[in-house]
Amino acid sequence: MNTAAANRRLLIKLSVVAAGMFGFGFALVPFYNAICNVTGVNNLIKRDSRPVNTQVDLNRTVTFEFDANAIGLAWHFSPVQRSVRVHPGEIVLVEYEVVNRSNVAVVGQAIPSYGPKLAAAYVRKLECFCFQQQTLQPGEVRRMPVQFVLDGDLPPDVNTITLSYTFFEVNAAAGEPRSGSAG
Amino acid sequence: MSAVLDTPGHHEHADRPTGITRWLTTTNHKDIGTMYLWFSFTMFIVGGIMALIIRTELFTPGIQVVDPDRFNALTTYHGLIMVFGAIMPAFVGFANWLIPMQIGAPDMAFPRMNNLSFWLLPPAALLLITAQFVPGGGAGVGWTMYPPLTVQAPMAMDLTIFAIHILGMSSIMGSINIITTVFNMRAPGMGMMRIPMFCWTWVITAFLLLAVMPVLAGAVTMTLTDRHFGTSFFNAAGGGDPVLYQHVFWFFGHPEVYIIAIPAFGVISQIIPAFARKPLFGYTSMVYATASIAVLSFLVWAHHMFTVGMPVEAQLYFMYATVLIAVPTGVKVFNWVATAWRGSLSFETPMLFALGFLFLFTIGGFTGLVLAIVPIDVQLHDTYYVVAHFHYVMVAGALFSAFGAIYFWLPKWTGKMYDERLGKLHFWLSFIFFNVAFFVQHFLGLAGMPRRIPDYAPQFAEFNMISSIGAWGFGLAQVLLLYIVVKTIRSGKPAEQRQWDGADGLEWTHLPTPAPYHSFETPPVLK
Numbered sequence: 221m222n223t224a225a226a227n228r229r230l231l232i233k234l235s236v237v238a239a240g241m242f243g244f245g246f247a248l249v250p251f252y253n254a255i256c257n258v259t260g261v262n263n264l265i266k267r268d269s270r271p272v273n274t275q276v277d278l279n280r281t282v283t284f285e286f287d288a289n290a291i292g293l294a295w296h297f298s299p300v301q302r303s304v305r306v307h308p309g310e311i312v313l314v315e316y317e318v319v320n321r322s323n324v325a326v327v328g329q330a331i332p333s334y335g336p337k338l339a340a341a342y343v344r345k346l347e348c349f350c351f352q353q354q355t356l357q358p359g360e361v362r363r364m365p366v367q368f369v370l371d372g373d374l375p376p377d378v379n380t381i382t383l384s385y386t387f388f389e390v391n392a393a394a395g396e397p398r399s400g401s402a403g
Numbered sequence: 404m405s406a407v408l409d410t411p412g413h414h415e416h417a418d419r420p421t422g423i424t425r426w427l428t429t430t431n432h433k434d435i436g437t438m439y440l441w442f443s444f445t446m447f448i449v450g451g452i453m454a455l456i457i458r459t460e461l462f463t464p465g466i467q468v469v470d471p472d473r474f475n476a477l478t479t480y481h482g483l484i485m486v487f488g489a490i491m492p493a494f495v496g497f498a499n500w501l502i503p504m505q506i507g508a509p510d511m512a513f514p515r516m517n518n519l520s521f522w523l524l525p526p527a528a529l530l531l532i533t534a535q536f537v538p539g540g541g542a543g544v545g546w547t548m549y550p551p552l553t554v555q556a557p558m559a560m561d562l563t564i565f566a567i568h569i570l571g572m573s574s575i576m577g578s579i580n581i582i583t584t585v586f587n588m589r590a591p592g593m594g595m596m597r598i599p600m601f602c603w604t605w606v607i608t609a610f611l612l613l614a615v616m617p618v619l620a621g622a623v624t625m626t627l628t629d630r631h632f633g634t635s636f637f638n639a640a641g642g643g644d645p646v647l648y649q650h651v652f653w654f655f656g657h658p659e660v661y662i663i664a665i666p667a668f669g670v671i672s673q674i675i676p677a678f679a680r681k682p683l684f685g686y687t688s689m690v691y692a693t694a695s696i697a698v699l700s701f702l703v704w705a706h707h708m709f710t711v712g713m714p715v716e717a718q719l720y721f722m723y724a725t726v727l728i729a730v731p732t733g734v735k736v737f738n739w740v741a742t743a744w745r746g747s748l749s750f751e752t753p754m755l756f757a758l759g760f761l762f763l764f765t766i767g768g769f770t771g772l773v774l775a776i777v778p779i780d781v782q783l784h785d786t787y788y789v790v791a792h793f794h795y796v797m798v799a800g801a802l803f804s805a806f807g808a809i810y811f812w813l814p815k816w817t818g819k820m821y822d823e824r825l826g827k828l829h830f831w832l833s834f835i836f837f838n839v840a841f842f843v844q845h846f847l848g849l850a851g852m853p854r855r856i857p858d859y860a861p862q863f864a865e866f867n868m869i870s871s872i873g874a875w876g877f878g879l880a881q882v883l884l885l886y887i888v889v890k891t892i893r894s895g896k897p898a899e900q901r902q903w904d905g906a907d908g909l910e911w912t913h914l915p916t917p918a919p920y921h922s923f924e925t926p927p928v929l930k
Contacts, residue, residue: 227583227587231513231579234578234583235579237613238575238579238613241618245618248621248650248651249625252650386640
């Protein structure tokens with residue numbers, strides 16, 4: 221085999237490697253999500269398991285503050301109660317209200333965030349409107365529940381937790397938000 | 404030699420276009436190598452001017468010269484231009500010039516693709532430079548281009564992303580060319596374990612480039628579609644995750660560190676034996692050490708992001724894997740020292756730069772080990788300690804090696820000898836001012852000064868002032884390099900065929916000085 225032909229064959233092989241690595245870059249996205257799912261990292265919009273210890277700790281009280289935002293949506297979104305005081309281990313139910321003030325049906329997805337960030341690991345959500353996309357008809361008003369249990373392992377220096385939800389439009393161009401987790 | 408000069412049908416210069424057309428259409432590896440080197444030097448000056456504006460702003464606390472947005476853009480484009488515009492093209496330039504001569508090949512395997520690889524660079528550079536001046540200003544996102552900033556940045560970000568795409572294509576084609584040349588075009592009798600160390604390091608680097616440049620292209624493509632086409636890979640607003648970007652970026656970014664360092668190792672492995680007048684100590688172990696560094700570089704990326712919040716098991720793994728890289732790197736350093744040990748040493752300019760490299764790169768390696776330790780990294784993350792660390796490996800490492808290579812091969816390229824006195828002056832100015840500029844930055848980092856800030860607390864003032872003086876000195880010393888090179892080309896004394904009596908590559912033993920335009924059209928006969 222002459223050199224030119226050998227060179228061409230190697231060129232093709234190496235080009236395939238480069239193209240494959242370009243694909244690999246994109247393959248890292250589902251891979252990352254799968255890892256996050258398996259290890260439970262970034263588990264924000266999925267149901268949590270109940271805490272093992274269900275003993276209610278009446279000696280400790282943690283204040284929960286609720287916040288709501290809607291970005292890029294003509295929605296009015298607010299918590300029904302601004303704050304509640306919670307004992308670790310008790311099952312808490314709060315509600316959020318959302319109003320679609322536009323004259324078209326809109327699909328939104330809520331993403332939670334916590335302050336302080338480490339609280340995310342200790343708030344076990346049993347029910348949440350953020351587990352599904354919400355479709356609101358024009359003018360529709362909806363009250364939506366969040367049910368959670370605060371894990372008693374929360375570090376003792378945390379006395380106040382802010383739970384904030386932000387609604388984002390699931391727009392047609394973007395299609396479905398990536399499934400699995402928020403991450 | 405005779406085969407080179409008397410090839411029928413190749414009357415030198417007869418059928419070659421002249422003027423700009425020659426350079427636009429050339430497929431000659433030496434022409435292309437020269438263009439790479441001049442391009443690299445131009446970008447080095449551009450990136451250097453940016454660095455000097457940064458250091459001038461940091462000369463005293465407060466905002467003096469540039470506003471914070473411009474400052475952030477300057478640090479971003481200084482980094483991108485130095486990495487992708489100056490250092491990488493410099494070593495590709497050396498590869499073009501040297502690999503065909505060192506393995507006895509007439510040219511690179513794909514000369515036309517080689518031309519394209521080079522001519523993609525100027526448009527990319529233009530994009531990176533003009534990005535500073537478009538409406539909205541430059542994208543002050545840092546050279547690592549983390550979201551969410553990149554998703555929100557002005558249109559300069561799009562120019563930057565396209566520049567990265569173009570640079571990536573250029574690098575990938577260059578890599579394919581180098582691998583194919585070394586694998587298929589060696590002179591008969593030159594087995595893979597006989598090629599000079601510089602060629603080995605470039606083969607390994609080319610594989611790294613081939614593996615990671617497409618991943619970077621993917622990462623910036625995802626950023627681009629997040630910005631404009633409604634995807635949410637990194638955009639938290641749509642359920643994406645900015646941390647994912649950091650993983651993808653550093654999967655590219657850590658091997659990138661070795662893409663810069665490994666060809667520099669190759670150059671040092673040529674220079675030290677030549678001036679010790681001894682063959683390279685432990686050639687085989689050098690090859691395996693370099694290859695293991697390359698393999699390990701894929702397994703340590705998350706040590707750049709210890710503070711992002713990862714499980715402690717992951718932190719431990721990435722810490723130990725990172726420390727493991729010190730083993731093959733140590734093999735290389737000890738081999739270089741052993742090469743010099745009891746050699747008939749002489750200290751011409753290339754050797755000075757090689758020894759400067761050895762000394763300062765080792766310091767940079769040690770500070771890297773310090774940063775690999777998770778609890779220390781949490782403290783030092785994004786401080787000037789990190790800035791000092793990577794400038795020790797990028798500037799005193801890669802750049803000193805490139806300077807050494809220029810002085811070492813300039814006689815072969817131009818046929819003329821540089822001014823040894825000025826060369827040594829250039830070395831000492833660079834060496835001293837480099838340390839003045841960057842050594843104090845370790846102290847700044849340990850004291851807690853964050854990187855990428857235009858203003859700082861007054862207790863950092865003295866060290867910043869010293870660092871700025873060093874930076875200006877280092878920058879001005881590089882004007883001397885330009886003067887030395889131009890003076891050599893214009894009026895250097897004729898160089899000998901084997902200018903360095905310890906140099907034993909084919910380019911010294913089988914080719915006249917200056918190296919003829921076409922070399923090894925018939926392969927050399929090896930003993």
